[in-house]
Amino acid sequence: MTKKDVTPQTYTAQGFGMMDGSFKGVIPGIYPSTTYEREVDGSYPSGRVYTRDQNPNYDQPEQVLSKLENGVEAMLFSSGMAAAVTVFQGLKPGDHVIAPKVMYWALRNWMLTFGVDMGLEFSFVENGNISSVKQTVVAGKTKLLWMETPANPTWVADDIAAWSEIAKSVGAILAVDNTVATPVLTRPIEYGADIVMHSATKYLNGHSDVLAGALVTAKDDDFWQRLRKVRNAGGAVLGPFEAWLLMRGMRTLHIRVKQASENALKIASALKGHPDLEAVLYPGLPDDPSHEVSARQMSGGFGGMMSIRVKGGEDAAMKAAARLELFKRATSLGGVESLVEHRASIEGEGTPCPDDLLRLSIGIENADDLIADIEQALKG
Numbered sequence: 146m147t148k149k150d151v152t153p154q155t156y157t158a159q160g161f162g163m164m165d166g167s168f169k170g171v172i173p174g175i176y177p178s179t180t181y182e183r184e185v186d187g188s189y190p191s192g193r194v195y196t197r198d199q200n201p202n203y204d205q206p207e208q209v210l211s212k213l214e215n216g217v218e219a220m221l222f223s224s225g226m227a228a229a230v231t232v233f234q235g236l237k238p239g240d241h242v243i244a245p246k247v248m249y250w251a252l253r254n255w256m257l258t259f260g261v262d263m264g265l266e267f268s269f270v271e272n273g274n275i276s277s278v279k280q281t282v283v284a285g286k287t288k289l290l291w292m293e294t295p296a297n298p299t300w301v302a303d304d305i306a307a308w309s310e311i312a313k314s315v316g317a318i319l320a321v322d323n324t325v326a327t328p329v330l331t332r333p334i335e336y337g338a339d340i341v342m343h344s345a346t347k348y349l350n351g352h353s354d355v356l357a358g359a360l361v362t363a364k365d366d367d368f369w370q371r372l373r374k375v376r377n378a379g380g381a382v383l384g385p386f387e388a389w390l391l392m393r394g395m396r397t398l399h400i401r402v403k404q405a406s407e408n409a410l411k412i413a414s415a416l417k418g419h420p421d422l423e424a425v426l427y428p429g430l431p432d433d434p435s436h437e438v439s440a441r442q443m444s445g446g447f448g449g450m451m452s453i454r455v456k457g458g459e460d461a462a463m464k465a466a467a468r469l470e471l472f473k474r475a476t477s478l479g480g481v482e483s484l485v486e487h488r489a490s491i492e493g494e495g496t497p498c499p500d501d502l503l504r505l506s507i508g509i510e511n512a513d514d515l516i517a518d519i520e521q522a523l524k525g
């Protein structure tokens with residue numbers, strides 16, 4: 146085996162073996178300098194001019210993430226929202242966008258307010274319904290298909306290859322929010338996606354202590370160059386310390402995602418058919434409506450995100466959440482510690498989320514401890 150064909154788990158854990166150049170430290174340093182010196186002839190021997198999009202601390206996480214996603218380049222951003230919004234800023238007024246009805250709520254809100262103000266036109270399609278995508282694309286007008294799979298917080302999956310075929314038939318870009326599946330389980334570019342987006346705040350960093358975002362591209366084309374300019378001009382970049390912390394978190398990505406997926410499957414299986422639950426939403430369950438599509442495009446697990454619908458509606462769901470002792474009642478996901486959230490109340494008016502739904506971000510604790518906690522909380 147040469148260094149070139151090592152598996153993703155190995156090169157991610159080692160961060161491609163990049164080191165600190167000055168002292169042979171096995172971990173690269175943090176480079177806070179905002180500016181770089183010119184030679185007397187005016188050239189920049191380091192190849193860097195100014196930190197806004199040239200900080201050395203971006204190199205390692207961008208290169209590792211790009212390779213993990215089977216892309217050609219990656220860009221880090223100050224948040225997942227900044228990464229996502231950059232894709233929309235690459236479009237022009239009048240461009241038509243297709244997105245799912247159920248998706249990351251803050252981004253959907255951005256589309257409906259600032260996206261519309263920018264002159265973009267949006268159509269929202271049913272999750273898990275490919276014919277509604279086919280009926281909604283307009284050749285010559287639809288420029289972007291935005292996917293999220295499995296979709297937050299119902300975990301309905303969509304078929305990336307099928308969406309890609311439709312996008313290609315009208316010359317539109319397919320962008321996939323891969324925050325929840327992570328490149329450990331799904332690599333959308335392998336199924337025809339052009340752009341992959343991450344809230345690196347979640348699984349990539351994995352410790353609930355960095356806000357960051359990323360885009361990865363399948364090809365270095367005009368659209369990608371435009372997105373590079375949007376980042377540089379807009380300045381929604383990551384700080385060097387955050388980029389360094391993100392790389393530290395990413396080193397353990399594979400074992401974290403594997404453990405969270407195993408835990409979630411065990412918990413979902415244990416809760417399935419529970420007398421106090423209306424439903425357990427998890428694509429890893431063999432009879433889940435999204436199981437077949439998910440099994441086709443996810444390998445190694447179905448992720449750490451699941452939801453439960455509690456019998457007795459909103460009040461019963463809120464009371465069960467209040468009784469949980471190991472799960473922290475907090476928004477966000479993808480950390481090593483388990484979280485619970487009543488999504489309908491945080492999303493507010495107009496949410497498509499059922500009011501009896503509790504979203505669970507399953508961490509890497511012992512699954513039996515988590516099951517016991519949920520069972521005592523449901524019993525009351």
Ligand SMILES: *Cc1c(COP(=O)(O)O)cnc(C)c1O
Nearest residue numbers: 224225226249322324344346357
């Ligand atoms: C958190 C999240 C985002 C937004 O990312 P931030 O880093 O919070 O800006 C986008 N999509 C999904 C699926 C998320 O979970």
